[in-house]
Amino acid sequence: MKASVRVIGAGLAGVEACLQLAKRNVEVDLYEMKPGKMSPAHKLSTFAELVCSNSLRSDSGENAAGLLKTELRLLGSEVMKVADLTRIPSGSALAVDRESFSQALTKAIQSNPLIKIHHEEVTSIPEKGITIIATGPLTSDALSSELEKEFGALMYFYDAVAPIIAFDSIDTNIAYFKNRYDKGDGLYLNCPMSKEQYDLFYEELINAECVPLKEFEMRVFEGCMPIEEMAKRGPKTLTFGPLKPIGLQRPEHPKAYAVVQLRQDNHSGSLYNIVGFQTHLTFSEQKRIIRMIPGLAQAEIIRYGVMHRNTFINAPALLLPTYQLKNREEFFIAGQLSGVEGYVESIASGFVAGINAARLAQGDGPIVFPLETMIGAQAQYIANADSAYFQPMNINFGLVPPIIDERNKKNNKALVAARSIEKTEKFIEVYQLDQQRNN
């Protein structure tokens, strides 16, 4: 009898896990509640949906997110393969056409004879069988309360989504194409603001009406801080943050005091998202504030910014660095629900869980990825952090052992990156991760 694994949730982590399992000849039962039931942020009926930005962040090997992507490519990540195939110009970042990305991965799942898709919401925790739960930060209420019963109180923070604008509603006599420092091949559109325009915009932004949040205490993830909250920290916060003008000035034009950037959101270039503009302003206020930005006076907002609860478990109390439960080894939790933070981080966790679930199904022992690699450091961070203070964190160089440069006493990231690639290659060789299993 062929080994089989149940995967719950066809998001970034679940899809990567399914494709790794099938690659190793393991049968998969995939449960996804879309399109019958949609979370408050998911809009597409297809799998692996990017709910907010279409950017998978930096693609530079000396950036932690870029290095994680390099490792995933070396390891044979199927989601990264599709991300590379559906990429659109975005400077040094890896941005994708969100619909093509999601459609291509859905096709890969649907056409795989080893994967059986069940379009249904899972409302209880399966009692036995190898299972990966990857239902994400917006896990349905019924399953969340079951998880809560099983694992104790779940934890939360809040995430916000940035608005998307129709390109043909942007005034390109005012907004201009330019990448910061002219780096990369991207197509960023920039809306320049004078000091007077910025001051007016700032005053309106900090006083604009927000959607009230139900929960009394609101905790927001720093990396996804709503623009209006960030602005309330001081008038200059935005000009040193998402609206910083450096590297975006044009010769023979007045110097801009602040610049709002828009990033291409689809292949055809018909949609642009506003970079760093996650918001929970009311829709009418979003329209009013966005239309104050030079070049966006007639902006047609295709998708408004919204804010959502983001659920995760207390990973250090519950998980091993293989994403298995400490007290139930046939049970894995991957993706944002496991306490990782971000698209690429979720893909990486799905990769590790998928490989280990396949090994378990085939009678092999699980494998722990090396601490010197980004993929291994993330898994070890969530399993070993202090459970009393645990909070999700994007991948960063602080998670891997440093290599201190004697000349300036700083961590030498180039050496850390070279070591991570070497360790990844060795790991692939030792565990033959580049070979598909055919038994």
Ligand SMILES: Cc1cc2nc3c(=O)[nH]c(=O)nc-3n(C[C@H](O)[C@H](O)[C@H](O)COP(=O)(O)OP(=O)(O)OC[C@H]3O[C@@H](n4cnc5c(N)ncnc54)[C@H](O)[C@@H]3O)c2cc1C
């Ligand atoms: C509003 C918001 C914005 C975000 N923006 C960004 C961003 O811009 N950049 C970034 O790097 N990260 C962002 N994140 C964080 C995170 O990286 C993404 O949420 C990412 O998609 C997580 O991947 P995942 O596979 O864990 O979950 P998801 O991609 O959300 O996939 C989970 C899947 O499980 C399904 N599901 C849920 N419950 C059930 C159930 N009971 N039964 C069956 N199926 C179920 C869902 O329909 C979904 O398809 C954001 C998160 C949120 C909530």
